Amino acid sequence: MALVTLGINHRTAPxxxxxxxxxxxxxxxxxxxxxxxxxxxxxxAILSTCNRTELYLAGDxxxxxxxxRWLAGFHExxxxxxxxSLYVYRDAEAVRHVMRVAAGLDSMVLGEPQILGQLKDAYALARENNASGAFLSRMFEQAFSVAxxxxxxxxxGENPVSVAYAAVSMAHHIFADMSRNRALLIGAGKTIELVARHLADAGVxxxxxxxxxxxxxxxLxxxxxxxxxxxxxxxxYLTDVDIVISSTASPLPILGKGAVERALKKRKHRPYFMVDIAVPRDIEPEVASLDDVYLYTxxxxxxxxxxxxxSREGAAREAENLVDSGVQDFLNQLRALDAVSTLKQFRQRAEVLRDVETEKALRTLRNGGDPETVLRSLARGLTNKLLHEPSVQVRKATTEGRPEVTKWLRELHQLDVLEADEPTTPEKI
Structure with missing residues (x-):
């Protein structure tokens, strides 16, 4: 099963x-x-936030x-x-990337906790649309555990700093005493909840x-x-607010240049501080050209x-080690699953050969065959059938210069151990 993670984020795309x-x-x-x-x-699965759009896919x-091609066409x-601006990760690196995202190691704000909830929502949405199967489910569950x-x-995660906190911090550059300012928050999702909390802590x-x-x-x-x-x-209400912070899922701008211009005329040059956290943007970019408006994206x-x-680099190094361990655990799980599947096929094939040889022996016995002769013939036939194909493949591998196959055969059947356990006799010396 091939795994691909593909997308853009705040580092690769404006x-x-x-x-x-x-x-x-x-x-x-x-x-x-x-x-x-x-x-x-x-x-x-599809993850789409203000800082990233990523697709997680599993297939043959x-x-x-x-x-x-599809992503470009879908968005025209x-x-x-x-x-x-695109990055592509495959297999182990794709797993590593998902785990780093879940842990907040790939976020604009290192260690921010919101991305884990967003990733869980993306996984739930994929399941609702019957798009996530056993492979991605196992990967996401492992990523959540690592996070x-x-x-x-x-x-x-100590003293958490989020995009919401960063937005409020920037407001201090405009307003020294925020207890005097009125805030307009556009949206009512988790990010705006955080903004409201940080603004309240700042005195608004x-x-x-x-x-x-x-x-x-x-x-809210x-x-x-x-x-x-x-x-x-x-x-x-726009005329009477000083701080505007917006974060919605609207595909079109909510606040336009015209509305802000009309409000500014009534404010007598009192400045606006605006932060547009949304992607797509909620506030028309042209608003930034107006005097007395400080608009940030x-x-x-x-x-x-x-x-x-x-401030979090030391903790990040520890987190990266946990991610490395999580990736290895996930790959080990996949290998174990693959081994189970292979062993199941191997056992089924052996059982077919057994049943064929057993039926042949029973027919001979029913026809009056000597039991001892039939039993010896059964054992010899079953042994030949079981060993024929492995013997052919080992000889072929040796001829092709692949001695590791012979080495694995000796390890698989513990031939070196068996030889060491055999008693040494004068004839062997």
């Missing part, structure tokens, strides 16, 4: 490309069906070229444009949460004494995140 390759929830079912048909893979052949991109060990056995007391579903917006806002509104109400948070990476 946000402009990542948002074009992102998969929206409503397109996932079609994506799974098309992906498996186009690639020939028997199993598939290397499907990377066909997957690249030129294959050559996508190929420049858990990394969290519990290293300090990589006045929250608005805008979401497509009012109930979810009210629930209520935890911090804020107010929930609908996305359509954003222009009405997820890529602009890199400086804060790099400081986090330096």
């Amino acid at each position: 946000v402009e490309l990542r948002e074009r390759v992102a998969f929206t929830p409503e397109h996932m079912a079609d994506a799974f069906a098309e992906l498996r048909a186009a690639s020939g893979a028997t199993e598939a 052949d290397d499907c990377a070229p066909s997957v690249l 991109l030129d294959s050559s444009e996508l190929e420049q 858990k060990r990394v969290r519990t056995q290293t300090a990589i 007391q006045d929250f608005l949460v805008a979401n497509r579903t009012l109930e979810r917006a009210q629930t 806002a209520g935890r911090h004494g804020g107010k929930g509104i609908l996305l359509s109400e954003i222009p009405e 997820v890529d602009d948070l890199r400086q804060v995140i790099e400081e986090n990476i330096r």
